[in-house]
Amino acid sequence: MDRQISLDEIKEISKFTYVLIDREKINSLSDLEKMASTRLDVVGRYRHLFVFDLEASERGKIVKVVFEYVHPNKGVPLRIEIDSALNYTKITLKSRDRVFGYYPFSRDAYGNLIQSIKTNKSSIDDLKEELKKIFS
Numbered sequence: 001m002d003r004q005i006s007l008d009e010i011k012e013i014s015k016f017t018y019v020l021i022d023r024e025k026i027n028s029l030s031d032l033e034k035m036a037s038t039r040l041d042v043v044g045r046y047r048h049l050f051v052f053d054l055e056a057s058e059r060g061k062i063v064k065v066v067f068e069y070v071h072p073n074k075g076v077p078l079r080i081e082i083d084s085a086l087n088y089t090k091i092t093l094k095s096r097d098r099v100f101g102y103y104p105f106s107r108d109a110y111g112n113l114i115q116s117i118k119t120n121k122s123s124i125d126d127l128k129e130e131l132k133k134i135f136s
Contacts, residue, residue: 003110004096005077013069013078014134020050021131027124029084032065075108084122091130092116099134 020040026032035052049070069078079092093099094112102115119126 003074003112005071005074005094005112007095007097007099010077010093010095010097010099011135013071014131017050017069017078017080018128018131018135021124021128029065029082029122029124032067032082032124035067036065074110077112080127082122082127087122088118088120089122089127089130090116090118091127093134101133 020026024031024035024040026035032052038052040050040052049072050067051070052065052067065082067080068076070076075094077094081090081092082088083090091102092114093102093116094108094114096112098104098113099115102117104113104115106114108114117130119130
């Protein structure tokens, strides 16, 4: 089984995430925070699993919202962190191919590049714009 993630798969995952944000009516960080400790299982071409959680911010008690797209056979090809206290959004992708604008910093056990981008914005609209850049 090939566990490497193609650029086309990353585009599909980012588009699916974009659509999910609209479908679930996630318009603000508070909407996202309400989904903490939630697993959203969506059946489509693939079985899509999204995990939403809260983590401690670098400033201690303040939380950042984290959600991950989990592929049943390939791990977590998309992880999103939004920290409103520090005003940033970080998107981490895993793909065998380099994604334009993302900075590779490691490889996973399957040879995928682990790469990320960090913006100085922390709104859902900004997140959607970043996702759109991936799949457009």
